[in-house]
Amino acid sequence: MQKRILLSLIVLLGACSTEKPDTVSIESQDDMKHASSVAANSTENREEVSLSLLEKSDSKYSYKLNGMKFSSNDRVLKKGSVVQSLSESGSGLIKGSFVVIASQLPKGVIEHYEVNEIATSTYRLIPLEIGGDLYELYQALRQNDVFSRVEIEIDYSGKQTSDSF
Structure with a gap:
């Protein structure tokens, strides 16, 4: 019973950390190209979704x-x-x-x-x-x-x- 309480206390304290989140570093140009293509695709998808929503709104x-x-x-x-x-x-x-x-x-x-x-x-x-x-x-x-x-x-x-x- 005490082990469960101690374990849950450790998990709770570990979840409340004041450390900054990990950052991702891009070391090569290939990684940079891949990251920018992923960002561009997500932007294009958002634009397509917003355009389709506008078209469905009876062109108001x-x-x-x-x-x-x-x-x-x-x-x-x-x-x-x-x-x-x-x-x-x-x-x-x-x-x-x-x-x-x-x-x-x-x-x-x-x-x-x-x-x-x-x-x-x-x-x-x-x-x-x-x-x-x-x-x-x-x-x-x-x-x-x-x-x-x-x-x-x-x-x-x-x-x-x-x-x-």
């Missing part, structure tokens, strides 16, 4: 809009595109306009957007070019330091057509 595209994550079946967001909120599990339609907050609008904005002031220092921008990628426009507006806030308008009312916009 991911977007970060208005501080939330959305997914859509559309690669290019345009007026009427359906987006689904990943955090709120609701869906909405892209209205095709942006709401921005700025003390003063830059001149370039007036040339490319129809501008409506909806409140003090708050404007609705509607792109003059129809059919463009609204996500690219959204990103460009967000990168402009003149705007303190940029949001793309999304209609959550449940309408399934974009005719009412």
